[in-house]
Amino acid sequence: MGSFFASRRGLVIGLAIAVVLFFLSAFVVPEEEQAVVLRAGEPVGTVNTTTGDTNAGLYFRVPIIDQVRRVEKRLLDLEMNDEEVLSNDQQRLLVNAYARFRIVDPVRMVERAGSTDGVRAALEPILNSVLRQELGRRTFQAMLTAERGAALANVRANLDRQARQYGAEVIDVQIKRTDLPQGAPLESAFQRMETDREREARTIRAQGSRDARIIRAEADAESARIYAEAFGKDASFYDFYRAMQSYDATFAKENGNGAESSIILSPDNEYLRQFRGRR
Structure with missing residues (x-):
């Protein structure tokens, strides 16, 4: 009788240990995440990556020895606060921009940045620097035209090249707002823009007046020619x-x-x- 209870108690203990080991070794990776399995701090496997063979689901690891580092698979935002940028025409601009990126190499990200927050911290000064360089080649008025798209394309390409070393891919870079600082610089810019428009209007009026004189002279010459031909045919x-x-x-x-x-x-x-x- 005692041996029966002893065997039964051993079975219960064994089941309890198995359950504990299961929960310690099993982990679930959802669709919106990818995972890196680390052993002694070194990556030994990945789950549900964009270029890997595994998908989301239930997986196992060696308890205690292995660690699972979860990495966001969705698009992430990189916000840049208002920064003062000097344009090519010496205008001080307040620029508010943002970038969207995703992690395409989670192993490199874990090794180089540690986490997505580490990627943001690394890319923020790079975005600031690249944006300053690109906008510094263009005038303020150019940033209000289609040339703005070309400038942002260059910023995205340069930022993406830097982001690859952290396992990230930059999808898009956009400028939310480009303003002139309040006060004298803003008023001076408005006055300069008004003067430029007035100068352009005077140029257009002068060209129109010149064209009108040319057309009137040509019409008078044509009229005189017709009168002369008529006089010559029947005086x-x-x-x-x-x-x-x-x-x-x-x-x-x-x-x-x-x-x-x-x-x-x-x-x-x-x-x-x-x-x-x-x-």
Whole structure:
């Protein structure tokens, strides 16, 4: 009887030890995470990485000896606070930017940065430096045009090159806000922009006036050419046509001052020859 209870107690203890060992060795990796298994501080395996053969699920490790370092698999944000940047036209700009990245090599990340927070701490000054260099090559007005996209593409490429050494890949870099500092610099920039627009408007008006004079001169020349051709083909008709225009202007009911016109001419006056049918 005593041996029965002893064997039963040993079975219970064995099951308890097995359960404890199971919970100590088993670990679950969800879809949004990847894991690095460390043994004595050295990586010996990975789970659910972007380039690995394993997927999310239940896995086992050697209890106590192995450690599991979990790494975020989703996109991560890198925020940059307002930083003062000097543009190519010597404008001091307050730039607020952010980058999005993900961990593509968790082993390297663990070895070089330790955690995703370590990656952020390493990339933040790099983003600041790269952004300063890139914006320093461009003017403030250029950052308000399509050239801004090219500048950010260069920033992303340079930041990604630096991020690879920490096992990260930079997906995107964007500028949330680009402002001029408050006070005299901002007012001076607005005045300079207003002066530039006024100068541009004067240039456009001068070009328009020049083009109008050219078009008017060309039209007068064309008119003179047509009149000359008409006079050369039929001088009598041309003389008659010009006389009719003169009569219309001379015998109008009102002159330019709004008063009626009165003209006294003798019947044989040369000016009235077209009324007499004399050519």
